[in-house]
Amino acid sequence: xxxxxxxxxxxxxxxxxxxxxxxxxxxxxxxxxxxxxxxxxxxxxxxxxxxxxxxxxxxxxxxxxxxxxxxxxxxxxxxxxxxxxxxxxxxxxxxxxxxxxxxxxxxxxxxxxxxxxxxxxxxxxxxxxxxxxxxxxxxxxxx
Amino acid sequence: xxxxxxxxxxxxxxxxxxxxxxxxxxxxxxxxxxxxxxxxxxxxxxxxxxxxxxxxxxxxxxxxxxxxxxxxxxxxxxxxxxxxxxxxxxxxxxxxxxxxxxxxxxxxxxxxxxxxxxxxxxxxxxxxxxxxxxxxxxxxxxxxxxxxxxxxxxxxxxxxxxxxxxxxxxxxxxxxxxxxxxxxxxxxxxxxxxxxxxxxxxxxxxxxxxxxxxxxxxxxxxxxxxxxxxxxxxxxxxxxxxxxxxxxxxxxxxxxxxxxxxxxxxxxxxxxxxxxxxxxxxxxxxxxxxxxxxxxxxxxxxxxxxxxxxxxxxxxxxxxxxxxxxxxxxxxxxxxxxxxxxxxxxxxxxxxxxxxxxxxxxxxxxxxxxxxxxxxxxxxxxxxxxxxxxxxxxxxxxxxxxxxxxxxxxxxxxxxxxxxxxxxxxxxxxxxxxxxxxxxxxxxxxxxxxxxxxxxxxxxxxxxxxxxxxxxxxxxxxxxxxxxxxxxxxxxxxxxxxxxxxxxxxxxxxxxxxxxx
Numbered sequence: 001x002x003x004x005x006x007x008x009x010x011x012x013x014x015x016x017x018x019x020x021x022x023x024x025x026x027x028x029x030x031x032x033x034x035x036x037x038x039x040x041x042x043x044x045x046x047x048x049x050x051x052x053x054x055x056x057x058x059x060x061x062x063x064x065x066x067x068x069x070x071x072x073x074x075x076x077x078x079x080x081x082x083x084x085x086x087x088x089x090x091x092x093x094x095x096x097x098x099x100x101x102x103x104x105x106x107x108x109x110x111x112x113x114x115x116x117x118x119x120x121x122x123x124x125x126x127x128x129x130x131x132x133x134x135x136x137x138x139x140x141x142x143x
Numbered sequence: 144x145x146x147x148x149x150x151x152x153x154x155x156x157x158x159x160x161x162x163x164x165x166x167x168x169x170x171x172x173x174x175x176x177x178x179x180x181x182x183x184x185x186x187x188x189x190x191x192x193x194x195x196x197x198x199x200x201x202x203x204x205x206x207x208x209x210x211x212x213x214x215x216x217x218x219x220x221x222x223x224x225x226x227x228x229x230x231x232x233x234x235x236x237x238x239x240x241x242x243x244x245x246x247x248x249x250x251x252x253x254x255x256x257x258x259x260x261x262x263x264x265x266x267x268x269x270x271x272x273x274x275x276x277x278x279x280x281x282x283x284x285x286x287x288x289x290x291x292x293x294x295x296x297x298x299x300x301x302x303x304x305x306x307x308x309x310x311x312x313x314x315x316x317x318x319x320x321x322x323x324x325x326x327x328x329x330x331x332x333x334x335x336x337x338x339x340x341x342x343x344x345x346x347x348x349x350x351x352x353x354x355x356x357x358x359x360x361x362x363x364x365x366x367x368x369x370x371x372x373x374x375x376x377x378x379x380x381x382x383x384x385x386x387x388x389x390x391x392x393x394x395x396x397x398x399x400x401x402x403x404x405x406x407x408x409x410x411x412x413x414x415x416x417x418x419x420x421x422x423x424x425x426x427x428x429x430x431x432x433x434x435x436x437x438x439x440x441x442x443x444x445x446x447x448x449x450x451x452x453x454x455x456x457x458x459x460x461x462x463x464x465x466x467x468x469x470x471x472x473x474x475x476x477x478x479x480x481x482x483x484x485x486x487x488x489x490x491x492x493x494x495x496x497x498x499x500x501x502x503x504x505x506x507x508x509x510x511x512x513x514x515x516x517x518x519x520x521x522x523x524x525x526x527x528x529x530x531x532x533x534x535x536x537x538x539x540x541x542x543x544x545x546x547x548x549x550x551x552x553x554x555x556x557x558x559x560x561x562x563x564x565x566x567x568x569x570x571x572x573x574x575x576x577x578x579x580x581x582x583x584x585x586x587x588x589x590x591x592x593x594x595x596x597x598x599x600x601x602x603x604x605x606x607x608x609x610x611x612x613x614x615x616x617x618x619x620x621x622x623x624x625x626x627x628x629x630x631x632x633x634x635x636x637x638x639x640x641x642x643x644x645x646x647x648x649x650x651x652x653x654x655x656x657x658x659x660x
Binding site: 001017018019020024026027039042043046047048049050051060062077081084085088089092097100101103104107108111112113114115116117120121124125126127128129130135 | 210211213214215216218219224225227228234235333335341390391454479480484485489491492494495496498499500501502522524526565588633
């Protein structure tokens with residue numbers, strides 16, 4: 001299922017917030033520093049249609065959430081990083097199941113790509129079994 | 144994991160091998176749908192008995208040397224729906240199944256258990272299973288399976304700290320546990336059982352019974368989706384479908400495989416009932432796809448001062464069945480970074496900080512022998528529509544299980560425990576804090592469960608009005624059509640089912656082989 005370019009930008013901004021750069025001395029690289037585009041492309045091309053539909057709905061919901069969560073007529077993309085954290089923190093603590101599952105979905109998916117990179121594993125002293133990056137990362141790096 | 148090449152192994156044909164053909168046709172004594180625990184075991188027994196066998200597998204054949212260790216590659220190539228298959232209820236519950244040559248045995252934790260005798264007794268009392276086979280018959284098969292699949296506990300050298308700590312934790316709460324009996328020959332402790340064993344040591348069906356059957360003349364067609372079961376003169380005589388790459392969805396030729404003696408469904412408790420439904424079999428009982436049972440489970444993370452290193456050791460090496468009679472079982476589970484990260488609290492800098500402590504995390508899980516019944520039907524999207532919702536009584540057991548896991552973690556010396564339950568703090572510092580669990584409502588949405596081990600959607604029994612298959616696992620209203628997978632189990636069993644599935648398939652395959660045409 002193809003996402004529009006603007007939707008991919010929204011997705012990127014959510015992943016960048018969930019897995020930020022420079023937030024950890026051990027893991028200075030965040031989602032923005034790895035070729036996560038390749039991962040997103042690959043995921044959306046191969047995941048079941050229902051999953052992709054859900055992902056798209058969640059992307060829109062988080063993008064428009066600042067209005068409800070912060071009372072600010074801005075998209076998630078247009079917020080400062082601190083306000084983005086606030087939005088996701090409020091959502092993940094929500095008593096409404098579907099609302100609190102949204103940040104978790106992006107954390108799960110983001111970590112599935114990010115955590116699978118040998119260089120990220122090496123930073124955590126996990127001996128990578130694969131000598132090369134996954135296929136999506138090699139493709140993402142080329143583009 | 145390249146999909147462009149044809150299969151490298153003699154006896155296996157995949158999409159690339161048949162591309163360009165209009166129709167792929169073949170015939171054998173028995174056509175088996177599915178190459179997991181049930182299908183591969185059936186192929187092993189039937190070929191040993193001298194029968195000609197065709198195995199039909201929807202997933203691809205991924206040789207060990209082509210496996211990648213990252214979880215996403217594994218999801219994409221080895222797991223059904225890339226691991227995103229879910230059951231719908233009040234909560235969305237991931238339903239984990241393999242889809243590859245070897246089925247779920249390729250991605251499971253290699254845990255071996257025999258059918259518990261109290262479960263056999265229950266099946267005998269309520270479902271007349273004793274009129275089909277005695278427990279002694281199963282025991283003999285279990286012994287044989289143990290030998291052939293190299294079943295035994297993980298040796299000290301590769302046991303790993305996650306398992307050692309669980310042993311401490313179990314003993315610390317006054318329970319008894321044991322090293323898990325695993326079907327692994329010379330485990331290297333790579334902690335990658337769930338991504339496909341990178342050293343080929345796990346004796347999953349793709350490296351054990353499938354090759355054995357191929358050596359005895361079986362043919363395996365991979366990337367083949369079975370669609371219709373056809374009959375001749377009132378007897379099921381074959382299966383038709385299409386080659387299709389499950390990852391790229393690229394379509395290939397149609398196929399028609401003829402089974403002179405039988406067609407055996409071993410496609411799992413999710414796919415088998417869908418095939419039966421699509422072809423109108425088992426209608427009299429109205430039970431096809433109903434009575435789905437499973438073992439919902441969840442995990443608890445402990446943070447330890449000393450390194451644990453989840454990336455080394457037997458993936459699942461220690462367990463306790465001490466509380467089995469209370470419908471719960473506990474086991475260690477080494478998750479890769481990708482899965483563990485999602486289980487950690489926080490977003491942004493908080494998450495990154497948590498990730499730094501990855502090597503200090505231990506993860507153990509509880510699985511519940513739930514009483515809930517779900518169902519499986521085909522959805523509008525063509526995939527399985529699985530409905531499942533734990534009962535209040537199941538959730539009460541789950542809560543007690545999580546509380547016990549938390550107590551075990553602290554008993555083993557955890558500095559902090561991350562319970563992963565909505566309504567509890569992200570981090571708790573003492574076992575007493577876990578008591579708050581019992582003040583929470585019985586709501587499955589508070590937990591993050593997965594559903595593994597699936598049963599009951601084509602149960603066996605005496606009458607076509609109260610069961611789908613007879614006591615020889617032949618579909619009541621379809622002579623020549625059999626089901627040998629866990630769909631026929633009348634209930635769940637509270638322990639990991641691979642060995643019981645193999646044993647039942649073995650027993651029924653022997654009967655099929657000895658039956659005159």
